[in-house]
Amino acid sequence: MNHGAAPASLTKLAVSATLHCLTGCAIGEVLGMVIGTALGWSNLATILLAIALAFLFGYSLTIRPVLKSGLPLKAAIGVALAADTVSIAVMEIVDNAVMLLVPGAMEAGVASWLFWVSLAFALAVAFVVTVPVNRWLISRGKGHAVVHQYHGGHAHEGHHDHH
Template identity: 60%
Template sequence: MNLHSSHHGHSHAQPLNRHTTVPNLNTVAAWATLHCLTGCAVGEVLGMVIGTSLHLSNAGTIALAVTLAFAFGYAFTMFPLVRSGMPLRTAAGLALASDTLSIAIMEVVDNGIMLAWPGAMDADLASPVFWIALASSLAIAAVAAYPANRWLISRGRGHALVHSHHGH
């Protein structure tokens, strides 16, 4: 069954029966992007806060933020799968397949913005510049990752792989 049907260039939910519908592709892609952003943002914010607090170099702070963003992003996908009884190795493979591109796009975009935003990487944690730049960069990163998530899901990849295992 297709995730969506197209009629005159827009998507509609397809009824499964009189009580259930499959959400359209745009909705699924938006939720997948939000899910990915949640894990990515937790790691990114922690990395930026820790790196800034420890007065790490920009490169050190970004390396820490990227590492934590991938770790939390993958963990947020894997945890419910493992909790439902899926073997850790299988859950890890699904997380890698579903999240890597999205997290990579978000990390390139948000760290690029942090580097380009005047004073953001030099600001201390009490500075509004730090927090406004970080929040803005994450929001823009999510918008940048949405098309990739939508494209992957439309081809049965990305978060479509994870959604097929919910209730495992």
């Protein structure tokens, strides 16, 4: 990847990075909401569980391809933390804020269409807000730009190719 990347490709990379993050966030968010709601937990407990799981799955999805590039686990975790922390945090703040703002969404329960529509809407809003954040991070060589250099086996014997 050249560092003089055109804005369009930078945006494409940011969208791809955000979708990647969104997948992990969505899995964790849905699991957390389902478990918390099913167990009759308070909104706060449910949201905290959803956020914890969102980070767990978000990081896991980033770590996998980095590990496949041959990087040791400790280094891969470092890369994932550097790449995804801001992205996941922004996504989770927006996502959970929307869930709390939609009347009755948190109380609706997992059998209700209101819950699922609200969650899908919340994740969509979070996605739209997070793309520019990721684009900014990537443009500064942070965020998923860090992970990008490990994709496709570009990292060999501890030295990195910068395309």
